[in-house]
Amino acid sequence: MSLELLIQNALLVFLFVLCLIAIELKDLLYSVIVLAGASITLAVIFFMLQAPDIAITQAAVGAGVMTVLFVIAISRTRRQE
Amino acid sequence: MAGMTVIVRTIARLLFPFTFLFGAYIVLHGHLTPGGGFPGGVIIAASVVMLFLAYGIERAQKRVGFLHAEVLESVGGLAIVVLGLFGILLGITFLQNVFPLGTLGQLFSAGNLPLLYLGVGTKVAAGLILIFYAMLFAFRGGEE
Amino acid sequence: MQRVLALGMVLVIGALLVFTVSTNLLPFGSFPMRKIGENFENSIGQQILENAPLQTGAANVVTSVVWGYRGYDTLGEVTVLFTAVVGVVMIFRAFRRRE
Numbered sequence: 237m238s239l240e241l242l243i244q245n246a247l248l249v250f251l252f253v254l255c256l257i258a259i260e261l262k263d264l265l266y267s268v269i270v271l272a273g274a275s276i277t278l279a280v281i282f283f284m285l286q287a288p289d290i291a292i293t294q295a296a297v298g299a300g301v302m303t304v305l306f307v308i309a310i311s312r313t314r315r316q317e
Numbered sequence: 318m319a320g321m322t323v324i325v326r327t328i329a330r331l332l333f334p335f336t337f338l339f340g341a342y343i344v345l346h347g348h349l350t351p352g353g354g355f356p357g358g359v360i361i362a363a364s365v366v367m368l369f370l371a372y373g374i375e376r377a378q379k380r381v382g383f384l385h386a387e388v389l390e391s392v393g394g395l396a397i398v399v400l401g402l403f404g405i406l407l408g409i410t411f412l413q414n415v416f417p418l419g420t421l422g423q424l425f426s427a428g429n430l431p432l433l434y435l436g437v438g439t440k441v442a443a444g445l446i447l448i449f450y451a452m453l454f455a456f457r458g459g460e461e
Numbered sequence: 462m463q464r465v466l467a468l469g470m471v472l473v474i475g476a477l478l479v480f481t482v483s484t485n486l487l488p489f490g491s492f493p494m495r496k497i498g499e500n501f502e503n504s505i506g507q508q509i510l511e512n513a514p515l516q517t518g519a520a521n522v523v524t525s526v527v528w529g530y531r532g533y534d535t536l537g538e539v540t541v542l543f544t545a546v547v548g549v550v551m552i553f554r555a556f557r558r559r560e
Contacts, residue, residue: 288351289523292343296356300363301445304370308452348519353527394543397536412532418518427519433528437539444546451553 244284251277262317268306272299321371329371336364344438348427354434358441365442366449374453386447393440400429400436 254274275298344357404413419426517525
């Protein structure tokens with residue numbers, strides 16, 4: 237197993253763990269921040285798979301705009317699940 | 318939303334031109350480097366939204382109003398359709414690349430592709446700012 | 462009468478579309494759409510990779526596919542975004558007026 241494949245599998249496992257944490261957290265604000273971290277991890281995986289277009293889009297949408305919109309939605313509703 | 322502390326305001330004010338420039342670079346170089354209209358527009362919208370959140374929505378609304386964003390979004394969509402109709406007028410089919418192609422790899426090349434990307438970038442940036450405004454003003458009074 | 466006419470027209474056009482797709486078009490995933498075996502040179506992906514910089518003048522091949530070869534598709538994508546923005550603004554304006 238080469239080094240690149242090893243890093244890629246490690247990133248996939250890390251993404252899975254981050255998604256599980258985002259599901260299980262009871263505080264929705266923390267959950268949104270963990271989801272932004274998962275989105276950045278997914279962008280790195282896309283970049284390693286040689287798709288820089290999708291990586292840029294995923295980083296900008298997932299970590300930038302989606303987080304802001306979720307935070308606004310949480311500030312208008314309840315914070316605890 | 319009333320704005321944040323002076324640290325956040327200073328950082329946002331210093332960071333805004335670079336973020337905006339990066340978004341404009343991604344939109345304008347969409348036919349040369351990875352990127353394009355959608356990611357560039359999203360980055361521009363994120364930079365403007367960062368400024369709004371730092372300075373408070375009341376001050377921001379005097380600079381970029383609800384109506385500005387609506388008009389810009391419609392202008393971006395209209396520009397794409399008008400460029401498509403140029404293809405019918407000067408060529409054969411809708412959205413045909415009728416402008417001169419230029420040399421490969423230069424900034425002014427590839428016919429109407431940079432213009433189409435400019436329209437898409439304007440439309441996406443204005444549309445996301447519009448969604449942001451609509452969600453922020455949803456459950457409270459306040460004129461547009 | 463009008464409803465029967467409309468239903469008949471929908472059925473006729475649908476049958477025509479199904480007939481055309483099932484008889485005249487190539488099966489999905491067959492040779493010219495992707496490379497299979499030794500037919501490497503003539504597949505559409507290889508043709509686009511070779512001819513895109515000359516035909517559209519864009520150095521980025523993804524761009525020349527998105528706005529050059531598949532322009533209608535991207536126009537539909539932009540329409541989807543427009544519809545989403547219009548829907549969000551309409552829903553939240555209705556919320557505000559009620560309060």
